[in-house]
Amino acid sequence: MIRFNYTPVLIDCHAKQFFFPTLSKLGSVYSFQNTTEATVVDVQTNPDLLEILTEDCVVFYKKAAAFVLRAVAKHSPQLAQAVVDCGALDALVICLEEFDPGVKEAAAWALGYIARHNAELSQAVVDAGAVPLLVLCIQEPEMPLKRIAASALSDICKHSPELAQTVVDAGAIAHLAQMILNPDSKLKRHIFSALSQIAKHSVDLAEMVVEAEIFPAVLACLKDEDEYVKKNVATLIREIAKHTPELAQLITNAGGVGAVVDYINDSKGNVRLPGIMMLGYVAAHSETLAMSGVVVLASILSGNEDDRYMQQRITELAGNEEDHIQAAIAWALGQIGRHTPEHAKAVAVTNVLQSLLRCYLNTSSSEDLQAKSKKALTNILQKCVHLAALEPLLKDAPPNILKHVVSQFAKVLPPRCGSTPTVCNKWRTKEGTGDQSRQELDA
Amino acid sequence: MCNARCPVAEQALGMRRLALVSMAAIKTERQNGDFRNPDGVKKKSCQPIIRREEALILVSVHFKLQKTAEFYGFCMSTFIQAFLLFSLTVLDAEDQRNKEFQATLKIQCWFRGTKVRAYLRFLHYCATTIQRHYRGHKGREIYRRLVQENLTKMRIDFYNKQATIIQKFWRGYYIRKYIYNYYSRKRYLEGVLTKNKVVRKELEEFALKSWQENRLKKDLEEKLVKEMKARKTHYFVSTHQISGVYNSPFYPPQPSAKEIELRNARPLSHRSRRKLRSQLPSDAAEILNQSQSIKIVSSEYRTVPLPPISMKSAGKVQGPFRTPDEVWQQRHKPLSPSLRVATSYLSAEDSRTDMKANEWVTRLIDDKFVPFTHRERPYDPLLHTTSQYGSLPYGTQHFREEDQERHITPSRFQTVVSPIPVFEQFGKTY
Numbered sequence: 116m117i118r119f120n121y122t123p124v125l126i127d128c129h130a131k132q133f134f135f136p137t138l139s140k141l142g143s144v145y146s147f148q149n150t151t152e153a154t155v156v157d158v159q160t161n162p163d164l165l166e167i168l169t170e171d172c173v174v175f176y177k178k179a180a181a182f183v184l185r186a187v188a189k190h191s192p193q194l195a196q197a198v199v200d201c202g203a204l205d206a207l208v209i210c211l212e213e214f215d216p217g218v219k220e221a222a223a224w225a226l227g228y229i230a231r232h233n234a235e236l237s238q239a240v241v242d243a244g245a246v247p248l249l250v251l252c253i254q255e256p257e258m259p260l261k262r263i264a265a266s267a268l269s270d271i272c273k274h275s276p277e278l279a280q281t282v283v284d285a286g287a288i289a290h291l292a293q294m295i296l297n298p299d300s301k302l303k304r305h306i307f308s309a310l311s312q313i314a315k316h317s318v319d320l321a322e323m324v325v326e327a328e329i330f331p332a333v334l335a336c337l338k339d340e341d342e343y344v345k346k347n348v349a350t351l352i353r354e355i356a357k358h359t360p361e362l363a364q365l366i367t368n369a370g371g372v373g374a375v376v377d378y379i380n381d382s383k384g385n386v387r388l389p390g391i392m393m394l395g396y397v398a399a400h401s402e403t404l405a406m407s408g409v410v411v412l413a414s415i416l417s418g419n420e421d422d423r424y425m426q427q428r429i430t431e432l433a434g435n436e437e438d439h440i441q442a443a444i445a446w447a448l449g450q451i452g453r454h455t456p457e458h459a460k461a462v463a464v465t466n467v468l469q470s471l472l473r474c475y476l477n478t479s480s481s482e483d484l485q486a487k488s489k490k491a492l493t494n495i496l497q498k499c500v501h502l503a504a505l506e507p508l509l510k511d512a513p514p515n516i517l518k519h520v521v522s523q524f525a526k527v528l529p530p531r532c533g534s535t536p537t538v539c540n541k542w543r544t545k546e547g548t549g550d551q552s553r554q555e556l557d558a
Numbered sequence: 559m560c561n562a563r564c565p566v567a568e569q570a571l572g573m574r575r576l577a578l579v580s581m582a583a584i585k586t587e588r589q590n591g592d593f594r595n596p597d598g599v600k601k602k603s604c605q606p607i608i609r610r611e612e613a614l615i616l617v618s619v620h621f622k623l624q625k626t627a628e629f630y631g632f633c634m635s636t637f638i639q640a641f642l643l644f645s646l647t648v649l650d651a652e653d654q655r656n657k658e659f660q661a662t663l664k665i666q667c668w669f670r671g672t673k674v675r676a677y678l679r680f681l682h683y684c685a686t687t688i689q690r691h692y693r694g695h696k697g698r699e700i701y702r703r704l705v706q707e708n709l710t711k712m713r714i715d716f717y718n719k720q721a722t723i724i725q726k727f728w729r730g731y732y733i734r735k736y737i738y739n740y741y742s743r744k745r746y747l748e749g750v751l752t753k754n755k756v757v758r759k760e761l762e763e764f765a766l767k768s769w770q771e772n773r774l775k776k777d778l779e780e781k782l783v784k785e786m787k788a789r790k791t792h793y794f795v796s797t798h799q800i801s802g803v804y805n806s807p808f809y810p811p812q813p814s815a816k817e818i819e820l821r822n823a824r825p826l827s828h829r830s831r832r833k834l835r836s837q838l839p840s841d842a843a844e845i846l847n848q849s850q851s852i853k854i855v856s857s858e859y860r861t862v863p864l865p866p867i868s869m870k871s872a873g874k875v876q877g878p879f880r881t882p883d884e885v886w887q888q889r890h891k892p893l894s895p896s897l898r899v900a901t902s903y904l905s906a907e908d909s910r911t912d913m914k915a916n917e918w919v920t921r922l923i924d925d926k927f928v929p930f931t932h933r934e935r936p937y938d939p940l941l942h943t944t945s946q947y948g949s950l951p952y953g954t955q956h957f958r959e960e961d962q963e964r965h966i967t968p969s970r971f972q973t974v975v976s977p978i979p980v981f982e983q984f985g986k987t988y
Contacts, residue, residue: 335764338764338768339768340768367750368749368750371757373754374754403743406743407751410751411750
């Protein structure tokens with residue numbers, strides 16, 4: 116309602132002393148209003164705003180105008196598109212060339228908000244020539260400007276490999292990589308998010324990120340106090356590790372697995388998700404890497420005396436966590452255990468199989484979790500020959516899981532059960548389930 | 559064998575001698591008979607004598623030929639019989655004729671049988687010899703073949719064994735190198751383990767250190783804030799007459815911690831208090847600077863302006879100075895840098911290094927690939943030089959039209975306009 120009071124004022128009044136409060140109020144109104152009706156106002160107001168941005172006038176007006184644009188563009192792709200259609204991008208890019216850091220910051224912020232919605236909008240931002248200027252903004256000494264520019268770059272590259280490539284071509288990686296060990300944690304959040312958005316698209320881009328020699332330094336940020344920094348770092352590591360076995364190996368060789376496991380131990384809730392997925396990716400790539408992961412885990416467990424880590428995983432699986440984290444854990448465990456009997460044993464001895472089974476059978480767990488835990492179970496079971504871990508499953512498992520369990524028993528036990536009396540006796544003690552399994556065996 | 563045969567031979571020799579003696583006796587008898595009985599009676603008696611003689615010769619001949627022991631035994635008995643017969647015949651030849659005949663028949667029978675048997679034996683012997691040699695030959699052939707086969711088998715076994723050794727080593731090497739090397743993997747895992755341990759330890763140390771640093775910083779900040787607050791609210795301090803709010807006489811810790819702080823703090827001066835007040839954000843700025851950031855920036859980048867130039871003192875400046883108007887204008891003149899200034903001083907070198915770097919990056923190979931075999935190519939002469947119509951002189955003999963008659967003037971052209979100095983000096987270093 117308020118906006119209708121302000122718009123005519125804005126349009127009619129060219130007396131600049133009224134502009135500033137008007138604009139700022141307008142911006143704050145827009146920023147809290149997320150209705151698409153605001154477009155009606157935009158179309159009328161934007162030309163005037165752009166005039167302010169391009170004109171040679173006082174810094175505060177420009178800042179305020181950029182703020183209004185940002186507030187408008189924030190809500191939806193349609194609104195952002197409307198802003199772009201008015202030609203705001205050119206004006207904002209001109210503002211990026213301004214001397215005043217505040218204006219630059221506001222402009223970069225608005226550009227980031229426009230680019231964040233979809234690939235077309237960010238392509239428009241790139242076409243307006245904003246990327247090299249944003250890269251220049253990163254190099255400025257002002258901390259907030261750096262932050263905003265990094266976040267804008269991250270928003271630009273997140274949509275497609277081509278956009279990321281343009282950002283890389285502008286030389287952003289080197290500047291971003293320099294600031295990894297910056298003490299400012301808010302800056303680090305944006306830096307790592309930008310790097311991970313660049314690295315996520317393709318192997319080449321990931322390799323370019325790695326070539327900036329971020330590696331041992333990045334791991335230090337896993338110990339950061341800020342949760343978002345940790346999460347973004349883990350995301351970056353995950354995005355790099357997911358591409359090729361070589362990259363995953365590079366991370367493992369740099370001691371990434373231990374650091375990530377520690378980070379998973381230390382943090383809580385959703386923050387752990389990228390770390391867990393990273394472990395899964397590393398394990399998925401090759402058997403050796405999975406083994407190294409297992410070995411590292413084992414060493415950490417033995418170092419900690421209590422198997423806190425695995426316990427934690429089990430408790431996580433036991434239902435204390437959200438479904439998607441459980442699903443990720445199940446997936447990662449499946450990736451670790453699917454390679455060889457050694458791997459499967461390493462996973463199975465910690466009683467993970469039962470937890471997985473519980474997840475699978477629990478009616479309240481989501482479909483994704485069920486599918487993932489089933490996949491993990493079958494993966495692990497097909498390799499597992501550790502009978503002690505398999506035994507409990509004989510009782511609880513439904514037939515589609517049980518067939519894997521029984522086939523593992525069939526592989527391990529001698530064809531005629533009489534040859535080793537102890538095994539035979541053990542087998543016979545489970546006669547109740549034995550009958551059923553025999554039937555399965557015959558089938 | 560020889561010893562065993564010796565007595566037998568002597569026996570045979572003795573018998574032969576006996577036969578010869580009896581033969582001599584028969585001869586004498588015959589001579590006597592011839593003298594005594596030259597008629598038919600004589601003939602009658604003469605017949606057995608001849609036959610006996612014949613038998614004896616046969617015996618003796620046989621003794622010569624046959625030397626086996628059985629034969630000796632047999633001969634012995636027949637000879638004794640013959641001798642008895644002879645002695646009887648001597649006594650009564652006529653009576654004994656039939657007997658002699660029978661004996662002779664027997665001897666002949668035996669002799670002929672012996673002869674045939676000997677011949678048969680000989681034939682058998684020959685056949686055996688042939689068979690022996692043939693079989694020996696055949697056997698040797700089979701033997702040789704067997705040996706060959708065995709040898710081949712042995713060799714194949716040997717080669718297989720060697721091949722297995724080679725294969726074993728090669729497979730081991732290949733797998734260790736390209737597929738899976740247990741020891742290298744073990745080493746790798748150990749390496750990863752130690753690396754991880756080191757990294758984790760370092761990270762823990764780092765985290766501890768950064769935590770401590772942060773804490774120190776936070777403490778310091780808190781202390782500063784507290785101090786500032788104490789300075790701002792210094793008016794709460796108690797005076798000699800009136801005790802302050804933090805120094806209540808009714809509340810146990812008489813000078814409270816706050817009171818002590820206030821006592822220690824230095825009150826803000828009037829000026830700094832005013833300054834603080836002016837720094838408080840206005841309503842509009844508060845709305846605009848929603849981020850902490852812009853606030854910081856605007857406070858950081860408040861540039862100190864130059865001292866004002868008083869316009870009143872125009873024309874009263876002492877010394878060789880320009881007028882304030884002129885200075886004012888100069889100060890506010892917009893900067894218009896020349897192209898020379900606007901571009902970097904090192905732009906040429908920079909672009910050169912850039913080009914070099916770019917070339918280095920985009921270059922695929924340092925040396926051109928040359929063909930590894932130099933093909934012999936027959937020399938292809940130019941069409942110009944081998945043409946039967948001859949080659950054009952232009953380009954090889956001359957480059958200009960040499961036709962002097964067509965020139966408008968025999969003298970060379972002269973320059974009319976003075977040369978451009980820049981081009982004159984082009985390429986010269988002095």
